[in-house]
Amino acid sequence: MKTYHRNFIYESNDFENLCKFIVQYNSLKKEFFVWHIGRIVDWKYNLSNFKRHFPDNYNKAAHLWFDYFHNLIGFVISEEFDNEFTIILKEQYSYLYPELLDWVKTEWENKYDKLVTSALQTDTEYIKFLEDAGYKRSNCLEMTRVFRTSLYKDYTIEDSSVFFQSMFENCNYEEQANLRTNAWSKSYSHEIDMQIKEYTRQSPIYNAKFDFVLVNNDGKHISGCEAFIDYENNTAEIERVCTHSDYYNRGYAQMVLKACMKRLYENNIMTAFIGGSYDKTIHLYGKLGHVSEYARYFYELQTIS
Structure with a gap:
């Protein structure tokens, strides 16, 4: 043809x-x-x-x-x-x-x-x-690691100093921007950064209910991730995984990711994917309990x- x-x-x-x-x-x-x-x-x-x-x-x-x-x-x-x-x-x-x-x-x-x-x-x-x-x-x-969200249906965060929220519940995008700026440096002003993030949330698949943060008792966002849903295929890809540098090596990234997958399961999303290309992220995602994996060369x- x-x-x-x-x-x-x-x-x-x-x-x-x-x-x-x-x-x-x-x-x-x-x-x-x-x-x-x-x-x-x-x-x-x-x-x-x-x-x-x-x-x-x-x-x-x-x-x-x-x-x-x-x-x-x-x-x-x-x-x-x-x-x-x-x-x-x-x-x-x-x-x-x-x-x-x-x-x-x-x-x-x-x-x-x-x-x-x-x-x-x-x-x-x-x-x-x-x-x-x-x-x-x-x-x-x-x-890329493949996860069955049903494996996390009973997961609970046992650390009483933090709690898990979606941005639909939290709504503090200024604090979320501080977390992400700490994780990924930027070369432009805070005002422009906030406008960019606001525009990004206008995308057809953004859903504040699947944009997650781990918050401490002072209201500071210390870790976060975001799940993008493909409803036709009943899958999610988890992106924007980050932890504030003041809270490294305390297991917070694992907490927010496992809680994210529990929330996906509660919303009938059965499969989640997390990809990483750095040694640190590959190691982190490898400890979460994936059911399969594959490499991209x-x-x-x-x-x-």
Whole structure:
């Protein structure tokens, strides 16, 4: 069947089509997804990367492939508008993977010293395509852990000095911003940071009932996480896991994550995923009681800038 491709168009329904594509794709891939719905929504709504403030950058950071009947069959996307990209294709069109790789090389090789992408350990066909195109596996690794939320249905926090809340209950976004700023430094003003976070909460999948914090008796947010729900597939991806530096190494991250999974179970979300690419986070998530795991390997292609 004939196919065609074009740049993402910000002023169109392309974003909605990408979201629908991810949900449908994940219904087939089950646990071995490439991106969860939260990641594609963050790509548009999380303005912490200033490149996202300019619509024209989106048109350059994603390229879409369609079949003859104008159905979306796959795409190339750069999450941070840089040299790292992801390719997602419907399984029946996997043979087009080299074509998408060639497009990336042709369009982006003159912009960067190297191109970076990734492949799940289960995607042996894609890994072969990458190696044939000259990509070399790097030392970077991302590990995704799979959790059954029912295992945490009886979890209770025994530390009386802290309590678990959703932001629907807590409502103190100023204090939450202080926690996240401590965890992830920023180079812009507090006022801009608050405006960015407010805009992020306008995303179509943000739900304050699944945005969690661990609060001490003084009202300070000491740890937190956020769950993005894919209701069609009955799954959640847990992101934005952080603990204030004043409270490191006290088990608070484990507390908030386990309490989060209990709340997911209470809301009939049966499966949760947590991914990490740093040694510390990989170790932390590995202690929570996952039922399975899989790795994402990173591959690099040196280019001539």
